[in-house]
Amino acid sequence: MIDIPYAIGVIAAMAVVTFGLRALPFLAARFLQSHPLVQQLGRFLPLAIMTLLLLHTLVGSARENPSGPWAEGVAAATVVALQWWKKHPLLSILTGTALYVLLRNWGP
Amino acid sequence: MPTPLLPTPDPHSPRISVLSLSVPVAMGYVPLGMVFGFLFVQAGAPWWLAITASLLVFAGAAQFMMVPMLAAGLPLASIAVATLVVNLRHVFYGLSLLDKLPKQPWARWYLVFALTDETYSVLTTLPPGTSTRQMVTVALLNQGWWVLGTLLGALIGAQAQIALAGLDFALAALFAVLAVEQWRSADSAAPLWVAVVSYAVAWALVPQQALLIAIGLSVMAGLLWHKTGVKELTP
Numbered sequence: 001m002i003d004i005p006y007a008i009g010v011i012a013a014m015a016v017v018t019f020g021l022r023a024l025p026f027l028a029a030r031f032l033q034s035h036p037l038v039q040q041l042g043r044f045l046p047l048a049i050m051t052l053l054l055l056h057t058l059v060g061s062a063r064e065n066p067s068g069p070w071a072e073g074v075a076a077a078t079v080v081a082l083q084w085w086k087k088h089p090l091l092s093i094l095t096g097t098a099l100y101v102l103l104r105n106w107g108p
Numbered sequence: 109m110p111t112p113l114l115p116t117p118d119p120h121s122p123r124i125s126v127l128s129l130s131v132p133v134a135m136g137y138v139p140l141g142m143v144f145g146f147l148f149v150q151a152g153a154p155w156w157l158a159i160t161a162s163l164l165v166f167a168g169a170a171q172f173m174m175v176p177m178l179a180a181g182l183p184l185a186s187i188a189v190a191t192l193v194v195n196l197r198h199v200f201y202g203l204s205l206l207d208k209l210p211k212q213p214w215a216r217w218y219l220v221f222a223l224t225d226e227t228y229s230v231l232t233t234l235p236p237g238t239s240t241r242q243m244v245t246v247a248l249l250n251q252g253w254w255v256l257g258t259l260l261g262a263l264i265g266a267q268a269q270i271a272l273a274g275l276d277f278a279l280a281a282l283f284a285v286l287a288v289e290q291w292r293s294a295d296s297a298a299p300l301w302v303a304v305v306s307y308a309v310a311w312a313l314v315p316q317q318a319l320l321i322a323i324g325l326s327v328m329a330g331l332l333w334h335k336t337g338v339k340e341l342t343p
Contacts, residue, residue: 001152002151002152002153002157002178002179003181004154004157006178006181006184007153007157007178008157008160009184010174010177010178010184010187011157011160011161011164011165011174012164013184013187013188013191014161014165014167014170014171014174014187014188014191015164015165017188017191017192017195018165018166018167018170018191018195018198019220019221021192021195021196021198021199022195022198022199022201022202022220022221022223023202023217023220023221024199024202025199025200025201025202025203025206026202026206026209026216026220037331040330040331040333041196041327041330041331043294043295044298044299044302044326044329044330044333045193045196045197045299045326045327045330046196046197046290046294046299047287047290047291047294047297047299047300047303048299048300048302048303048306048326048329048330049193049194049303049323049326050169050283050286050287050290051287051299051300051303051304051307052303052306052307052319052322052323052326053169053173053194053283053286053287053319054280054283054284054287055303055304055307055322056176056307056318056319056322057176057279057280057283058280059311059318060176061274061276061277061280071274072277072280075277075280075281076280076281076284079280079281079284079285079288080284080287080288083284083285083288083289084288084292089136089282089285090135090136090139092281092284092285093143093278093281093282093285096277096280096281096284097274097275097277097278097281100274100277100280100281101273101274101275101277103274104273104274104277105273105274
């Protein structure tokens, strides 16, 4: 179970951080527009962060899977290939998840 | 979240264009909101907490990221830092909307609050001269889809006793989709390889804090990447 006061604290902190980020340009427009380091990070980080989140959830699933990490690898590769080819997020997510559930529960 | 392909609005029928702009967003937000609500409740949270998160935070990727972090009981400060990093890109959305958003304080600040990837893409697609009311309507509709999806998913998640292992792979699949879209629009694959190496190093050092350490390593690499001038800035 999740501790409710802790969860409310987390939601409040996330709300403040998210709103702060979205409001920042309106408060500090000139600084951000003129700061190349901020722009550079903004171009570099999104792909890095998404890759990290993907790796982290895959590693987490693989650790709970007694039959090894191959199911995670196959399902993730399927999602990546499908998304690259079809550009349809919902199709990629549903196909990958269904394949993974299949492999996890009825796989060899 | 990937930017949906939006139909070009017809300036002569603004009422219809506002609704039609929100439809592709609904097709993404309702199912994804359902996945969030479902996973959040399955992780052990009550349904109203899922709604609260979608009402107050309203940030897709960050809310998905929060599920495993909350379940693992990570310190509040680490979750705040992770939110900061995941949503950092939102800083740049406002820059192109500085002159476009309405001046009335309530409308302006609600639109700033609701500036998700999708709302941003819709607002930048609206023709010049779009009324304050229409802009706010688009943002309210978008958040409405997200909250509706969350509610549906949370209610299903509260009822279902899921015996199937691996349904939470939907999260990994979502991150894979977002990574592919970031990769497609990136001008270099360097961030991807930096992330892979960072995670391997962080995992070897402290497996329990691998994500946070890897994010720190990637931020440092991102700063160095700039300093060595491997890639020239083309604004």
